[in-house]
Amino acid sequence: MSLSYEELAELDEPRLVTPIPGPNTQAVVERDERVTSPSLPRAYAFAPERGAGVMVEDVDGNVFLDLNSAIAVCSTGHAHPLVTEAITRQAGKLLHYSASDFYLPIYSELCSRIDDIAPMTNTRTFLANSGTEAVEAALKLARNHTGRQYALAFFGSFHGRSYGSVTLGASKAVYRAGFGPMLPSVVHAPYADCLYSFSDLEHPDSPGYIEEVIFKRLIKPSELACIVVEPVLGEGGYVVPPRRWMEMLKSMCDEHGILLVADEVQSGMGRTGKMWAIEHFDIEPDIILSGKGIASGMPLGAMTARAELMTWPKGSHGSTYGGNPVSCAAALATIDLIEGELQVNAAKIGELLKDGLLQMAARHDFITEVRGLGLMLGVDFSSVQIADAVEKAAFERGALLLQAGERVIRMSPPLIINERQADAGLRIFDQACAAVTAAA
Numbered sequence: 001m002s003l004s005y006e007e008l009a010e011l012d013e014p015r016l017v018t019p020i021p022g023p024n025t026q027a028v029v030e031r032d033e034r035v036t037s038p039s040l041p042r043a044y045a046f047a048p049e050r051g052a053g054v055m056v057e058d059v060d061g062n063v064f065l066d067l068n069s070a071i072a073v074c075s076t077g078h079a080h081p082l083v084t085e086a087i088t089r090q091a092g093k094l095l096h097y098s099a100s101d102f103y104l105p106i107y108s109e110l111c112s113r114i115d116d117i118a119p120m121t122n123t124r125t126f127l128a129n130s131g132t133e134a135v136e137a138a139l140k141l142a143r144n145h146t147g148r149q150y151a152l153a154f155f156g157s158f159h160g161r162s163y164g165s166v167t168l169g170a171s172k173a174v175y176r177a178g179f180g181p182m183l184p185s186v187v188h189a190p191y192a193d194c195l196y197s198f199s200d201l202e203h204p205d206s207p208g209y210i211e212e213v214i215f216k217r218l219i220k221p222s223e224l225a226c227i228v229v230e231p232v233l234g235e236g237g238y239v240v241p242p243r244r245w246m247e248m249l250k251s252m253c254d255e256h257g258i259l260l261v262a263d264e265v266q267s268g269m270g271r272t273g274k275m276w277a278i279e280h281f282d283i284e285p286d287i288i289l290s291g292k293g294i295a296s297g298m299p300l301g302a303m304t305a306r307a308e309l310m311t312w313p314k315g316s317h318g319s320t321y322g323g324n325p326v327s328c329a330a331a332l333a334t335i336d337l338i339e340g341e342l343q344v345n346a347a348k349i350g351e352l353l354k355d356g357l358l359q360m361a362a363r364h365d366f367i368t369e370v371r372g373l374g375l376m377l378g379v380d381f382s383s384v385q386i387a388d389a390v391e392k393a394a395f396e397r398g399a400l401l402l403q404a405g406e407r408v409i410r411m412s413p414p415l416i417i418n419e420r421q422a423d424a425g426l427r428i429f430d431q432a433c434a435a436v437t438a439a440a
């Protein structure tokens with residue numbers, strides 16, 4: 001018999017009732033492969049039907065522990081009752097009115113709420129439909145405000161798939177292959193100076209790659225509009241940069257009038273145990289970008305800038321759906337929940353998960369590093385084949401995980417995950433590692 005929402009949400013561990021993938025999943029996969037765009041990068045054969053909290057049931061009635069949060073999106077868990085209630089209430093009142101052309105009250109209510117939680121004071125916000133649109137908005141604002149054309153981003157970073165964002169990103173060549181030319185005037189440097197390093201991060205005066213290569217050989221700092229950085233690298237492999245490096249970026253920006261854009265589409269909204277990952281470095285960006293977890297699964301992105309930077313003229317940017325009222329209602333409920341207790345829970349359960357993973361690393365030689373902040377944790381393996389095999393073995397045991405970077409499995413569960421569910425996740429991860437060792 002089918003479980004109620006509450007029963008499903010209260011489960012502590014997966015419940016598998018068919019071989020994985022089950023017959024209904026296989027039928028979905030067959031149809032999907034005939035009619036959907038072949039560009040979609042599917043990880044494995046999982047076909048979700050409904051979700052409650054950290055648990056997701058597939059079309060065969062198998063219940064999985066979602067250690068992905070639908071790719072860092074369902075921050076408050078699947079279908080949190082307060083979020084679905086806010087969505088339903090708003091949907092019954094007004095589904096849409098374009099905030100680009102009229103004064104949608106819930107749009108400015110959300111912008112004001114974002115101003116309350118932003119890591120800088122006195123902000124204005126532009127609302128978009130997705131992370132990539134927030135990135136595009138930042139790029140346009142930075143050029144428009146500074147009158148400079150160049151943007152700098154980092155190897156390993158991911159910012160989305162529209163032209164500006166894909167140009168800024170440099171994580172995998174496949175995102176660019178066959179799509180050139182990219183946007184002109186975008187340059188890249190090593191993330192955290194960890195490749196081709198010119199700097200010695202222990203020595204504050206040593207120049208980094210940006211000064212030695214970019215500013216000396218490619219562009220003058222006075223031509224650089226913005227530096228776009230993920231304060232914790234997401235798709236690139238869940239890398240936490242050294243504090244000193246983030247401070248260096250900030251002082252470089254301040255010195256040369258460059259705008260520091262923090263792309264927190266993945267790392268924001270409480271995931272790292274603070275509302276924003278950049279707060280771990282005590283740095284105020286000029287622009288902060290959010291998406292994914294901001295509306296618990298409803299499409300929304302936000303580009304929030306210090307108010308004095310929002311000098312672009314009337315009509316210069318907008319969006320038909322950006323800041324749709326239903327997404328705004330979901331975001332308001334989401335922010336209340338995250339501010340209330342979820343970011344604290346993210347820090348607490350994040351510690352528990354990290355400790356468990358570190359203990360596992362001592363048992364399994366092929367785990368080369370465990371890193372991350374809060375519930376943004378990455379486990380680095382010695383090869384991509386092993387990461388593939390562990391991801392698959394975990395799936396077959398009912399845990400949903402996803403890779404990042406070259407050979408990293410990321411753990412980014414909903415922020416509502418409790419200790420029992422975290423323990424179950426660790427147990428399955430350990431069993432998956434053991435199964436991969438046994439099969440080797």
Ligand code: PLP
Binds near residue numbers: 160265266
């Ligand atoms: N920026 C970062 C850091 C991301 O992780 C992503 C998506 O993974 C994006 C931007 C793009 O967001 P979206 O897929 O909503 O366009």
